[in-house]
Amino acid sequence: MADAMTTASSAAPARTFIVPGDPLRPPDTHVDVRTQELQINMGPQHPSTHGVLRVAIWVDGEIVTRADPDIGYLHRCAEKIGESVTNIQYVPYTDRYDYLAAMNNNLGYCLAVERIAEVEVPERAQYIRTIAVELNRIASHLMAVGTYGLDVGAFTPFFYAFREREEILRILEWICGARLTYNFIRIGGVMRDAPEGWIPDIQKFLDLFESRLDEFNDLLTHNHIFVQRTANVGVITLEDALGYGITGPMLRGSGLRYDLRREAPYLLYDRFEFDVPIGTGIKGQVGDCWDRYWVRILEMRESVRIVRQAITQMPAGEIMAKNVRHLAFKSKPGEGYLGTENPRGELGYYLISEGQPNSYRSRIRAPSFCNLSILGKLLPGTMLADAVAIIGSTDIVLGEVDR
Amino acid sequence: MTAQEIKQALEKDGLGAGLTLFEGPKDPALVVPREQLLKVARHLRDARHLAFDLLIMVTGTHMIEKRDAKGVVLREPGFELIYHVRSVKNRALVAFKVKLPIGDPTVDSVSSIWPAADWHERETFDLVGITFKGHPDLRRILLPDDWEGHPLRKDYAYPKAYRDINLEVDPPWPTP
Amino acid sequence: MDALISLFRDSWHWAAGTSFGVALVLAVLFVVGFISVWAMFGVWLERKASADFQSRLGPMEVGPHGLLQSLADGLKLAFKEDLVPKDADRFLFVFAPAVAFCGAFAAFVAIPFSPAFNVIDVDLGVFFVVAITAIGVIGVLMAGWSSNNKWSLYGAMREAAQLVSYEIPSALALMIPVLVTGSLGLRSIVEFQCMPSDGDLKAASLVYLSPNGWLAFYSPWTLVAFVVYYVASLAECKRAPFDLPEAESELVAGFHTEYSGLRFSFFFLEEYGMMFVVSAVATAVFLGGWQPLPWLSVNFATLGIVGHLLAAGVFLAKTIFLVWVQIWLRWTLPRLRVDQVMVMGYKYLIPITLVALTMMACYAAYGIRYVPGIG
Numbered sequence: 001m002a003d004a005m006t007t008a009s010s011a012a013p014a015r016t017f018i019v020p021g022d023p024l025r026p027p028d029t030h031v032d033v034r035t036q037e038l039q040i041n042m043g044p045q046h047p048s049t050h051g052v053l054r055v056a057i058w059v060d061g062e063i064v065t066r067a068d069p070d071i072g073y074l075h076r077c078a079e080k081i082g083e084s085v086t087n088i089q090y091v092p093y094t095d096r097y098d099y100l101a102a103m104n105n106n107l108g109y110c111l112a113v114e115r116i117a118e119v120e121v122p123e124r125a126q127y128i129r130t131i132a133v134e135l136n137r138i139a140s141h142l143m144a145v146g147t148y149g150l151d152v153g154a155f156t157p158f159f160y161a162f163r164e165r166e167e168i169l170r171i172l173e174w175i176c177g178a179r180l181t182y183n184f185i186r187i188g189g190v191m192r193d194a195p196e197g198w199i200p201d202i203q204k205f206l207d208l209f210e211s212r213l214d215e216f217n218d219l220l221t222h223n224h225i226f227v228q229r230t231a232n233v234g235v236i237t238l239e240d241a242l243g244y245g246i247t248g249p250m251l252r253g254s255g256l257r258y259d260l261r262r263e264a265p266y267l268l269y270d271r272f273e274f275d276v277p278i279g280t281g282i283k284g285q286v287g288d289c290w291d292r293y294w295v296r297i298l299e300m301r302e303s304v305r306i307v308r309q310a311i312t313q314m315p316a317g318e319i320m321a322k323n324v325r326h327l328a329f330k331s332k333p334g335e336g337y338l339g340t341e342n343p344r345g346e347l348g349y350y351l352i353s354e355g356q357p358n359s360y361r362s363r364i365r366a367p368s369f370c371n372l373s374i375l376g377k378l379l380p381g382t383m384l385a386d387a388v389a390i391i392g393s394t395d396i397v398l399g400e401v402d403r
Numbered sequence: 404m405t406a407q408e409i410k411q412a413l414e415k416d417g418l419g420a421g422l423t424l425f426e427g428p429k430d431p432a433l434v435v436p437r438e439q440l441l442k443v444a445r446h447l448r449d450a451r452h453l454a455f456d457l458l459i460m461v462t463g464t465h466m467i468e469k470r471d472a473k474g475v476v477l478r479e480p481g482f483e484l485i486y487h488v489r490s491v492k493n494r495a496l497v498a499f500k501v502k503l504p505i506g507d508p509t510v511d512s513v514s515s516i517w518p519a520a521d522w523h524e525r526e527t528f529d530l531v532g533i534t535f536k537g538h539p540d541l542r543r544i545l546l547p548d549d550w551e552g553h554p555l556r557k558d559y560a561y562p563k564a565y566r567d568i569n570l571e572v573d574p575p576w577p578t579p
Numbered sequence: 580m581d582a583l584i585s586l587f588r589d590s591w592h593w594a595a596g597t598s599f600g601v602a603l604v605l606a607v608l609f610v611v612g613f614i615s616v617w618a619m620f621g622v623w624l625e626r627k628a629s630a631d632f633q634s635r636l637g638p639m640e641v642g643p644h645g646l647l648q649s650l651a652d653g654l655k656l657a658f659k660e661d662l663v664p665k666d667a668d669r670f671l672f673v674f675a676p677a678v679a680f681c682g683a684f685a686a687f688v689a690i691p692f693s694p695a696f697n698v699i700d701v702d703l704g705v706f707f708v709v710a711i712t713a714i715g716v717i718g719v720l721m722a723g724w725s726s727n728n729k730w731s732l733y734g735a736m737r738e739a740a741q742l743v744s745y746e747i748p749s750a751l752a753l754m755i756p757v758l759v760t761g762s763l764g765l766r767s768i769v770e771f772q773c774m775p776s777d778g779d780l781k782a783a784s785l786v787y788l789s790p791n792g793w794l795a796f797y798s799p800w801t802l803v804a805f806v807v808y809y810v811a812s813l814a815e816c817k818r819a820p821f822d823l824p825e826a827e828s829e830l831v832a833g834f835h836t837e838y839s840g841l842r843f844s845f846f847f848l849e850e851y852g853m854m855f856v857v858s859a860v861a862t863a864v865f866l867g868g869w870q871p872l873p874w875l876s877v878n879f880a881t882l883g884i885v886g887h888l889l890a891a892g893v894f895l896a897k898t899i900f901l902v903w904v905q906i907w908l909r910w911t912l913p914r915l916r917v918d919q920v921m922v923m924g925y926k927y928l929i930p931i932t933l934v935a936l937t938m939m940a941c942y943a944a945y946g947i948r949y950v951p952g953i954g
Binding site for chain 1: 427428429458462464487494496498519521526543546555
Binding site: 220 | 633635729730733823909911912913914917919
């Protein structure tokens with residue numbers, strides 16, 4: 001972390017301008033104008049950086065000339081801890097990385113461990129996992145679009161998005177007792193079976209949600225000023241997106257229909273019918289901020305479809321595998337990578353196990369970490385207000401960027 | 404495409420020098436010798452039938468020496484870098500490893516092939532201590548710039564102090 | 580204030596010379612008191628209205644329905660630590676809120692609350708208001724510069740560009756009613772709107788029809804002028820969608836980032852004061868001042884002091900409605916980017932206003948009326 005707030009003290013080279021059309025001067029006269037670039041820090045305390053992110057920006061007036069994201073303010077030695085505690089003990093830690101989609105983090109880690117340790121998860125547990133994960137996806141996207149409105153200056157849609165998010169958090173609290181860091185999906189199954197009335201409550205919420213989403217669209221999505229702020233801003237071409245390892249709604253916003261739930265299905269996603277929305281440049285260019293935002297809105301609808309199908313297909317049965325206790329003492333050796341589709345992109349866990357109850361190496365592939373790396377290329381040339389809109393559209397969570 | 408098929412495709416394209424297969428358990432991976440890394444990586448990205456264009460992750464691990472009960476060396480100490488790359492067109496995932504000796508943890512940077520590797524390699528340098536030749540801007544990313552040591556090494560000694568913060572304090576819970 | 584002076588002169592003959600001074604002091608105290616109470620009410624209105632739009636309740640604890648909340652907040656701000664940043668330009672930092680506040684405060688002098696309730700019946704009312712409120716720009720610039728904070732400087736720079744740019748369409752839009760009525764004085768513009776058909780305002784009956792009606796509906800060009808003036812005044816008050824200078828989510832708090840305590844409350848007073856001033860000017864010039872309905876007037880002067888209070892009540896009701904619409908717009912619309920603000924001001928509002936001004940001049944020259952005269 002370099003020194004904060006360094007002023008542009010080094011003398012910038014003088015820029016020369018050609019004075020156009022002045023009849024008293026001969027053509028091609030160069031005028032010496034000495035200007036300086038201003039270096040400002042966006043963050044680490046800043047209302048729009050979605051966490052403790054510092055972006056050192058060099059600006060020339062209102063235009064950004066260089067941007068350098070500086071992360072590490074929330075580094076909590078996750079991977080080192082993964083080597084010290086046992087796999088079973090590590091599950092609550094995974095909640096804290098992407099704290100807005102904690103169920104997905106739990107799921108990724110448990111699936112990775114179950115693959116290496118060869119644990120069979122009962123079917124009812126898998127359905128409950130799917131419902132929890134998709135509800136969390138809706139909650140995470142609501143947070144993303146609500147705070148994106150805040151970044152752009154619309155204060156009211158945030159409250160409307162959070163009204164629905166409250167409902168989901170209440171539903172998830174009912175089943176596992178926590179609203180944000182659930183520790184619900186465990187190795188071998190889930191923590192607790194669906195209580196009486198949980199499923200009808202979810203159905204009631206889903207019936208209400210579609211109309212609320214239409215209301216939200218009327219308020220923010222098609223608002224002329226919002227479109228002016230986000231369309232044609234921060235365009236990521238498909239080539240850049242693939243080169244920088246971007247996944248999730250950011251990649252789909254650039255026009256590629258790539259979703260890990262379809263490409264490499266895990267956890268029963270091959271049994272459900274759902275579409276994968278992409279950005280098509282309705283309001284501006286393909287791959288601009290509005291497209292990424294629109295993909296998130298559409299994905300919420302698809303998650304509703306998946307939850308409805310999961311509810312109808314869910315069988316009765318066990319919720320936890322039988323032979324999980326022994327993982328506290330020993331495991332099977334092996335190494336493997338498993339990628340899951342987080343609301344922000346591809347969340348992957350690469351585990352090296354040597355038969356001990358704790359992993360030899362547990363590496364987390366955080367989607368926000370990779371999505372953030374394009375900022376150094378994307379921000380130069382935009383205006384400062386656009387920089388805020390672009391950072392908001394990447395939908396990062398610093399917990400998983402820094403781990 | 405399995406790792407075996409990718410290895411065969413690479414051998415057919417003339418890049419099979421020194422290529423071995425790590426069988427598992429669990430996920431097989433290609434083992435690429437250090438000198439061949441850039442050529443193999445570029446071919447994996449550019450070849451039509453391979454088209455591995457989405458770099459997922461670059462992981463570095465410090466491998467300590469492993470001996471069995473009789474003292475026979477099962478694994479030399481060293482570093483291991485594993486790259487995971489996806490192919491969007493072929494719906495495949497390839498994992499390839501590069502093994503580095505303990506005294507010389509340097510390797511070529513693939514950031515010219517996949518720009519995503521830029522930050523992953525910075526993180527590996529920061530936490531594990533592997534140096535990447537040809538990297539445009541190799542500096543620490545998660546830890547402060549003046550931190551000493553590489554924490555994810557197995558022989559990492561926790562520092563006693565950082566700048567003027569004393570780190571050898573008693574924890575706030577009762578200790579024996 | 581003339582009424583106050585005559586009041587004093589009649590009752591205290593021996594203090595005839597000092598009556599002007601006393602009246603002046605009383606008037607100033609009244610205005611300061613009015614602004615303070617208005618700011619408290621304005622903050623309460625904003626919090627309740629925004630809560631309503633966001634499906635929550637707003638302040639409910641302090642006082643019935645949170646009416647005393649602003650008082651509690653004011654007391655809290657008064658007790659806060661007075662911070663001046665270490666490397667800030669101390670004189671400018673301390674002086675800036677006062678300058679900004681004076682810009683809004685001084686404009687209250689010209690507002691005609693009722694036929695007799697105005698501090699000074701300024702002949703150049705419109706010109707005076709536009710000029711005096713421009714002083715606020717200097718205050719904001721001083722605040723941004725002296726804070727020794729790059730984000731504050733950003734807010735100040737954006738604000739200077741925005742406010743100065745939007746003064747042009749704002750003043751031009753006000754020129755259209757001036758063209759119609761032939762007078763710059765705010766009271767004369769209201770009297771034009773209340774003018775009975777025979778032209779004698781003082782001898783009119785209690786309730787009568789006035790052919791001119793509200794200037795907003797007098798002619799399509801004055802309607803355009805009203806809309807343009809309202810939008811430009813949103814930019815003058817730094818309200819959303821033009822709230823770049825204090826864009827919370829981008830610049831932390833813009834030019835007043837480093838201010839705390841009572842100094843910060845001065846900026847707040849200035850913001851709500853400006854909101855009132857521009858709404859009051861819009862009411863007086865376009866919405867008929869104390870005229871209850873567009874073509875229906877009430878001769879309040881015949882009812883004595885009660886009549887004047889009723890007139891002031893009508894005026895205040897319209898002004899508060901316009902302020903409420905400003906609040907409504909703030910909490911609904913996102914924020915425009917700085918170049919979009921400039922485009923809107925220069926490429927849209929100014930040409931529209933110029934066309935409206937030209938057309939209004941043609942209408943006036945050829946005697947075209949939008950609404951056929953009544954009587």
